[in-house]
Ligand code: ATP
């Protein structure tokens with residue numbers, strides 16, 4: 001089944017309001033293996049909507065509209081459907097009394113304009129809106145054995161949500177015996193092309209199987225999917241995931257919506273270990289990400305934004321002679337920052353970061369994007385130098401990603417950054 005989504009609302013074409021309902025709708029459709037092939041946003045104008053409805057209904061077996069069911073002048077979805085499909089509207093006294101009841105429950109009298117919301121399509125299913133006054137509709141337009149369905153749903157996201165589960169998904173479940181199962185496998189510390197290269201054996205084993213690689217924000221996501229009946233598709237998806245673990249080992253940091261900061265947090269928490277930070281070029285962003293996780297006080301003790309030389313020297317004990325010799329952006333300063341944080345905060349690990357986020361401040365031997373990251377533990381101090389590309393914001397973000405990942409690898413590899421022989425989770 002091919003589906004189209006039409007979001008109705010002039011405000012959705014303005015500069016301030018984004019159509020998010022279609023994302024929510026697409027998620028429900030995907031769950032049932034229904035492919036979304038068209039999506040559009042149209043203003044609250046009858047002619048535009050009629051044109052759009054005809055276009056979409058011509059091409060898709062399932063069309064879903066959201067919005068324009070309100071009681072006001074500019075809510076024209078029903079009017080447009082009525083014209084486009086030559087379907088008469090009539091006032092359903094039962095729906096009217098339900099709407100009136102919603103007002104009475106709140107000690108209000110129903111305004112006259114709301115009568116419009118009780119107008120329904122004769123011979124088609126009206127979907128009761130438990131969360132609002134505007135009912136929705138399911139119009140079965142199938143004829144001569146060719147399926148064609150139009151779902152008309154409200155625009156208020158909270159109301160839409162209620163009807164998705166109660167009406168659309170229930171109907172999808174009854175018509176589709178196919179489901180789509182998905183898994184996102186997240187890798188960091190590798191570029192998109194390195195991931196593609198490692199994926200070659202997987203591609204060869206599974207020709208035509210749906211795999212998508214997406215990169216951004218310092219991580220690469222491998223999206224896996226398996227279509228079919230649950231008892232067949234789900235085990236297949238698990239098999240794909242296992243193959244990726246075999247290929248990528250501990251370069252995989254998480255699945256689905258897991259974030260690096262929560263993965264690191266869980267590692268630290270489960271071991272009863274703690275961490276602190278000494279950040280120069282990232283300006284506290286690592287501490288910020290760590291504390292984005294609720295419950296992080298169990299393992300995060302504190303951090304210093306060591307932006308100037310004096311702070312590095314006097315608060316974290318970085319040797320001024322080292323700064324004179326190597327400069328603030330150097331391996332030895334990163335190491336001393338990590339050790340300084342550890343000592344100062346009395347934590348298991350210390351993270352030290354120093355670098356040049358740009359766009360100014362670079363030089364021939366220390367170009368913009370040079371970042372030194374160090375992890376200090378009770379027994380050793382590890383260091384890595386990176387050369388990052390991008391805007392100031394991106395370089396800062398990548399640096400936090402690399403630092404958090406370094407700590408993660410340091411822990412899972414047993415107190416070293418070196419890869420062990422057989423990578424296993
Ligand atoms: P309903 O069909 O539920 O009566 P409506 O379009 O008549 O909706 P509006 O007043 O236009 O009602 O919209 C209600 C709220 O829902 C507004 O805040 C609007 O921006 C929001 N909204 C409508 N459509 C969408 C959409 N596609 N994505 C996100 N928000 C939306």
Ligand code: MG
Nearest residue numbers: 009067068155
């Ligand atoms: Mg609207």
